[in-house]
Amino acid sequence: MAERGADAPETLPGLRETVRAARPRRTPKTEPVAEVGPVARVLVDTPLAHLDRPFDYAVPASMADAAVPGARVKVRFAGKDLDGYVTERAAESDHTGALTPLRRVVSAEPVLLPAVAETAGLLAERYAGTRADLLRLAVPPRHAATEKQPSPPEEAVRVDTAAAVAAWQRYDAAGAFLGHLGEGGSPRAVWSAVPGDDWPGLLAAAAAVTLAGGRGAVLVAPDQRDVARLDAALTARLGPGHHVVLTAGAGPARRYREYLAVSRGTRRIVVGTRAAAFAPVHDLGLVAIWDDGDDLHAEPRAPYPHTREVLLTRAHVEGAAALVGGFARSVEAEQLLATGWAHELAASRDTLRAAVTVSVTGATDLELERDPLARAARMPQQVTHALSAGLVRGPVLVQTPRRGYAATLACERCRTPARCAVCTGPLGVSGPTAPPACRWCATVVDDWACVACGHRGLRAPVVGERRTAEELGRAFASTPVLSSGGDHVVASVPARPATPVPTTPTRMVVLSATANHFTPAALSWHTWR
Ligand SMILES: [Zn+2]
Ligand SMILES: [Zn+2]
Numbered sequence: 001m002a003e004r005g006a007d008a009p010e011t012l013p014g015l016r017e018t019v020r021a022a023r024p025r026r027t028p029k030t031e032p033v034a035e036v037g038p039v040a041r042v043l044v045d046t047p048l049a050h051l052d053r054p055f056d057y058a059v060p061a062s063m064a065d066a067a068v069p070g071a072r073v074k075v076r077f078a079g080k081d082l083d084g085y086v087t088e089r090a091a092e093s094d095h096t097g098a099l100t101p102l103r104r105v106v107s108a109e110p111v112l113l114p115a116v117a118e119t120a121g122l123l124a125e126r127y128a129g130t131r132a133d134l135l136r137l138a139v140p141p142r143h144a145a146t147e148k149q150p151s152p153p154e155e156a157v158r159v160d161t162a163a164a165v166a167a168w169q170r171y172d173a174a175g176a177f178l179g180h181l182g183e184g185g186s187p188r189a190v191w192s193a194v195p196g197d198d199w200p201g202l203l204a205a206a207a208a209v210t211l212a213g214g215r216g217a218v219l220v221a222p223d224q225r226d227v228a229r230l231d232a233a234l235t236a237r238l239g240p241g242h243h244v245v246l247t248a249g250a251g252p253a254r255r256y257r258e259y260l261a262v263s264r265g266t267r268r269i270v271v272g273t274r275a276a277a278f279a280p281v282h283d284l285g286l287v288a289i290w291d292d293g294d295d296l297h298a299e300p301r302a303p304y305p306h307t308r309e310v311l312l313t314r315a316h317v318e319g320a321a322a323l324v325g326g327f328a329r330s331v332e333a334e335q336l337l338a339t340g341w342a343h344e345l346a347a348s349r350d351t352l353r354a355a356v357t358v359s360v361t362g363a364t365d366l367e368l369e370r371d372p373l374a375r376a377a378r379m380p381q382q383v384t385h386a387l388s389a390g391l392v393r394g395p396v397l398v399q400t401p402r403r404g405y406a407a408t409l410a411c412e413r414c415r416t417p418a419r420c421a422v423c424t425g426p427l428g429v430s431g432p433t434a435p436p437a438c439r440w441c442a443t444v445v446d447d448w449a450c451v452a453c454g455h456r457g458l459r460a461p462v463v464g465e466r467r468t469a470e471e472l473g474r475a476f477a478s479t480p481v482l483s484s485g486g487d488h489v490v491a492s493v494p495a496r497p498a499t500p501v502p503t504t505p506t507r508m509v510v511l512s513a514t515a516n517h518f519t520p521a522a523l524s525w526h527t528w529r
Contacts, residue, residue, distance in 0.1 A: 031060045031062065033059055034061050039058065039089065039099065041090060042102070043087055043131055057099055057102045059101070067108075068108060070109075070112040071086045071105055071108050072109075075102055109263075111139050111260075112135065112280070113282075116139075118317050123305050140256050151260055154267060157212075159211055164237070167202055168202055172347070181206065181321050182212055182213040185321065186321045187343065188341060189322070189323055189324070191323055194347045199290060200233035201237070203219050203230060204236070204237040207238075210321070216283055217269050218269075218311065219290070224249060226291070231271055238269075244262060244269075245272055274296070277307045278310065284320045289308050291325075292308045292325075292332065323345075378471070384475065398472065400468045405432070407463070408428060409458045409459070410461050423443070426438070
């Protein structure tokens with residue numbers, strides 16, 4: 001074009017010059033580079049896996065103070081302006097030739113800790129993802145107005161270490177674990193909580209011991225309800241002003257404010273859900289995960305890191321202690337024990353036996369003699385007795401595998417499953433007064449007759465927690481019965497007063513298997529088929 005244009009006659013004289021003058025001029029960058037640390041290593045937010053490494057940029061003198069490690073910057077990358085984080089300032093670069101200068105420093109706030117950047121690098125390798133994807137999960141979006149405010153200073157801390165250790169006395173190895181933790185060591189343990197134990201209180205005690213030793217802690221639980229219990233337990237143990245709660249539900253400004261309190265080092269204990277595992281705690285001493293088998297710990301966004309892996313990687317990178325706890329042990333936690341990576345924190349058999357009694361109705365001849373219907377009745381005598389005995393002590397939790405009222409129906413006489421005439425979907429009943437309806441197409445069936453035998457009576461072979469609650473309500477007329485499951489999960493039940501008053505009703509809660517985050521204050525555990 002340039003060659004041809006030079007010789008060709010101008011059809012519109014002067015146009016070329018006008019266009020040329022209007023083009024933005026690429027002025028050569030004449031600004032001198034920073035005297036100290038003229039090179040910035042930048043992790044660029046690009047989805048391209050083959051470019052997932054730090055790139056060197058020149059630091060102009062005007063940005064020398066702002067482009068600190070951990071700061072957000074804008075850089076020119078593959079013809080575009082992209083976001084990035086400075087990971088390091090260096091004296092020189094391996095790159096031969098002139099370095100492109102940083103475009104600008106978005107904020108001098110160091111939001112990405114070197115240890116978190118390193119963890120992201122290891123996790124990116126492990127999950128075959130990119131660091132940029134992990135950093136998007138780790139660092140919340142910037143909220144400029146929040147960033148201008150200072151973080152409140154940490155209150156003076158007084159930890160009753162002896163009391164914190166005493167809280168764990170039911171677990172034989174806990175004394176050694178906490179002692180090592182308080183002295184700055186990095187013990188690792190898989191903890192099997194005794195049924196009914198105050199797990200938030202115990203995790204708070206472990207965090208308090210860590211804080212007393214001068215280090216910080218990250219505690220991650222599956223959902224908001226668990227986090228709220230941990231929050232309350234930490235406030236009870238340490239008082240307010242020592243920890244922050246990081247959950248996605250808090251809103252961008254609040255979440256960023258709490259994040260900054262941690263990255264600035266004025267709070268050293270973090271509780272939260274999944275994303276809190278990346279919290280930039282200074283001097284990390286302990287990472288803990290509660291109920292690591294819960295699906296909510298698996299991140300649904302690429303590269304799908306699991307909270308347990310994030311925390312254990314951080315423990316490895318930062319030399320922190322690790323605690324993997326739950327009422328039930330996950331396969332992965334068992335593997336941590338099997339490989340010797342972690343020690344076991346468990347109560348002795350005697351303690352466990354005292355905490356929980358497992359009995360099966362109609363398991364012995366004696367019981368069958370006492371109650372011949374023990375194997376067939378919906379509520380055998382033994383269950384009724386156990387419920388009565390439990391209600392004297394406190395709330396009783398009854399678990400049923402299904403939610404709703406009556407999930408399936410069948411012919412009363414020949415037990416052929418009742419099906420919808422329109423779509424062959426299963427028929428169910430949603431409440432005591434509701435007519436049978438199809439669970440697929442919602443067609444109400446008024447005049448059902450068995451296709452096999454013509455009988456018109458229906459029975460409910462599978463009942464949900466609402467129907468069980470109704471039956472228990474009839475059997476224990478003076479006891480309030482709550483139903484928890486599906487979209488009406490009961491968060492907690494008040495414990496009975498310390499001095500039992502005969503007229504104070506205790507509660508019975510019927511729980512469906514889907515309501516697994518119900519949190520009873522006191523628990524008597526009964527199962528029957
Ligand atoms: Zn029939
Ligand atoms: Zn139907």
